[in-house]
Amino acid sequence: MTKLQDLRVRRVGIDTWRENVAYLHRNCAVVRAAGFQALSKVLVKANGAAINAVLNVVDDDCIVQPDELGLSEDAFARLNVDAGHPAHVSPAEPPPSLPALRRKIAGERLDRKDLHAIIRDVAQARYSKIELAAFVVATNGYDLERDEVLYLTEAMIDVGRRLDWQHAVRGGPVVDKHCIGGIPGNRTSMLVVPIVTAHGMLCPKTSSRAITSPAGTADTMEVLAEVELPFERLRHIVRDTNGCLAWGGTAGLSPADDILISVERPLAIDSPGQMVASILSKKIAAGSTHLVLDIPVGPTAKVRSIDAAQRLRKLFEYVAGALNLHLDVMITDGSQPIGRGIGPVLEARDVMQVLRNEPEAPMDLREKALRLAGRVIEFDPDVRGGDGWRIARDILESGRALAQMEALIDAQGRRTSPPTLGELTHEVCAPQAGVVRAIDNLQLAQVARLAGAPQVPGAGVDLLCKVGDAVQAGAPLYRIHAQYPADLGFARDRSGRDSGYTVGAA
Known part of the structure; x- marks a missing residue:
């Protein structure tokens, strides 16, 4: 019998996306000796390192030979x-x-020790x-x-690393x-950060990639720039x-x-x-002491109602307060x-x-960013309450925010060949004359994702009309951009079934 170490x-x-997967041939002696089946969990050891992996059993010699152990990209990188x-x-x-997880699946309440053990694993x-x-699923909803x-x-x-900026901001x-x-x-955020950092405040903004959105x-x-920054490089850029x-x-x-996001x-x-834990853990790990939450x-x-927003707000405030994070929640228009x-x-x-x-800059984006940046600037003890919006506007209009953004792009690593807009297009037009009464966020996001976003950066939807705009029958409401014909076809079919726009009488 082949030795395991052979x-x-x-x-x-x-790419198994955040999961370690091992591949063994069905005729591998290890599979026969240990009685492994597909989706068994195995322990892989090599050169003093060890990883847990989910086993896939294969029959194709091109993937793995009987005397080989195949590792997915994630597993290979982790075993190193x-x-x-x-x-x-x-x-x-x-x-x-695992026993704590089973208790949660059964609806039991978990204590601090249980949840720390789960997240550690x-x-x-x-x-x-x-x-x-x-x-x-067991922790979904409330x-x-x-x-x-x-x-x-x-x-x-x-379970992660933490940044500490107190020496840089002197308290x-x-x-x-x-x-x-x-x-x-x-x-x-891409407007707030250059505005508030141009004001002289420290703002180490770390973000997740899209979960269910087009970007x-x-x-x-x-x-515009590199965003996958190692720990020490990120620290130097912020300094x-x-x-x-x-x-x-x-x-x-x-x-x-x-x-968890990968699931x-x-x-x-x-x-x-999960939203509260995800957002606040990353903010505190990044060293933030004050947060404006939209x-x-x-x-x-x-969030569909003010009541639901207030309930979520109280949950954010409870956790932030317990962790000594100063939180200012803004409930905004998401229609x-x-x-x-x-x-x-x-x-x-x-x-x-x-x-x-x-x-031609979108004014709704500009005004919302100024409101948020103003609230952040009012964390500055030298700024009087109510003055933040004016200071933010002056920084933007003077060009200081643009100069700061260019400095951030250069520090992170400017893209020398930035992606371009998808050349394949399709216009979705108004079925009748009238006024745009409503736009469905979920539907427009889905159309943009079917067009290829965010995996294809140049894919997406370009809105030509917003709520309140008058339109003529046949006038374009938005333009779909795609890089590949299949993606354009998927997005076009979805928008054909439901444009996401409600056009009513003037």
Whole structure:
């Protein structure tokens, strides 16, 4: 029988998205000896390192030979040995926190120790995607009590790295702004950060990539500059420029959150408790002491009513207060997309038009960003309450915000060949003359995603009309951009069934 250590590591070029997957041939002696079946959990050891992985059994010699151990991209990177290195495979022990997970699935309340154990196992990749999905579903909705949300947030902070800026600000506030999401085109962070950092405040803005939307802040900033910044590089950039617009994943801030997001994305789940823990853990890990939080409310937003917004607000305030984070919540209008572009390239265009004070810049994006930036600036103890908006406007109109954005782009690494707008287009037109009465955020986001966004940065939707605009029959409401004919076809079919626009009598 082949010895376990005689298996040679083979890098299998499959992206399993935040999950360690091992591949063994059905005729491998290890499979027969251990009685492994597909989806068994195995422990892989090599050169003093060890990872847990989910097993896939293959019959194709082109994928893996009987004397080889194939590893997915995630598993290969985590094990960190060269291809061909000998590896030892054995059955994996269940995650220590699995009993706590089962109790949560049964509807029990978990204590601090339970949730810290679960998140520790999540961060160490001991859970399969199936187990992660069980946790995400078991904690969906308001199935987490507020103390459980607090413990979950603490645990997500503890398993990652933390930034400390107090030596840089001499006890002053480290500020940030965040939106709970759900509103297409709402790229206010890319305006708030250059405005408040031009004012002299420290704003280390780390963002997630899109979960269920056509673009996140990190996806849109990546059109202009690098966003995957290692921990130390991120620290130096913030020291030099007062801020950043980066993806939090490569910096190791709240790493368990990125693993959970990999399951939440295909399930389209963004529950209140997980949302609070995700947002606040990353803000605190990034060293923020003061946060302005945007909760949009609208019929097709994540939060549909003022009552629901107030309930979510209280949950955010409870957890933030317990963790000594100063929180200012703004409940805003989420009845339609903000700006004109939906998708990374289009949203980056809107942001730069506002920063350049161009006449065609979307005014709703400009005004909302100024309101949010004004509230952040009022964290400055030298600024009187009510003066923040005026200061933010002066910074924008003077060109200082644009200069600061250019400095941030250069510091993070300017894209020398930025992605371009998708050349394949289709216009969706008004079925009758009248006035635009409503725009469905969810429908427009879905059209943009079917067009390819955010994976294809140049894909998306360019809005030509907003709520309140008068339109003629046959006039274009929005233009779909795609890079590939199949994507354009998917988006065109979806918009043909439902444009997402309601046009009524004037």
